[in-house]
Amino acid sequence: MLPFNAAAEVTPFMQRRCNELFRSLPVEVEINYDFGKMEYDTSKSHKQLAELFSEHNNHRRPENIVNGLTVQNGYFRLTLNIENRTIRRGYKCYYPSKIVIDTGFKDSVVYLASNLKGGTCRFEQTKRHEHTHLALGKAGLEAQVALIRKMLPSIIKKNGAVVSEESKDMIEQQIFKTYDKEINELRQMIADVTAKEQQKLDTKENYLKETKLCPIE
Secondary structure, eight states: OOSOOSOTTOOHHHHHHHHHHHHTSOOEEEEEEEOOEEEEEOOOOHHHHHHHHHHTTTTOOOSSOOSEEEEEEEEEEEEEEEEEEEEETTEEEEEEEEEEEEEEEEEEEEEEOTTSOTTSHHHHHHHHHHHHHHHHHHHHHHHHHHHHHHHHHHHHHHHOOEEEOSOHHHHHHHHHHHHHHHHHHHHHHHHHHHHHHHHHHTSHHHHHHHHTTSOOO
16 A cells, blocks of 8 residues: 555545555556667777766776776656546545656767777777677666566555545655655666676776787787
């Protein structure tokens, strides 16, 4: 159930009628996701990429020379259509009739240091490294969508509907906050796993291994 009972006068009978009504009206679910466009940027030096790395990593300084950097600008938007029906005079049953989730990447930028010479082993190796980051980001997004799609029916069932005499705007806002919180908790679970996989690519050990793939140029 939603974590509030808006009126002390709401009786079990009224709440039961509301729940029965909600169960008889399937919730429409729509989930849209998009990987966005990817582009290369070769205008920044090693130093500028190091500064950009810090901006996107809580001001953490990179441990290695930054030959490349991938920035994926994500978005998430939750829309709830909430309907209501009168249960008895002054009391209404509120419930979501449609849940729409739009998520993905607005764009992805792969930065390759201007110091790198196009076509060299180091340039191509850096590009492969950044494309692996891209692939992990896409896999993380797909995993988020799959988990939300799997868990949303149980979230809907758990939260159910609510009887209230409070204002429509207030109740709708509280319902939205509940769904937004629970869905974002699922997103964060996957984001944490994805972040750990991304970090494995940027360890000193992995950089050393990749460096050995290219002779001194």
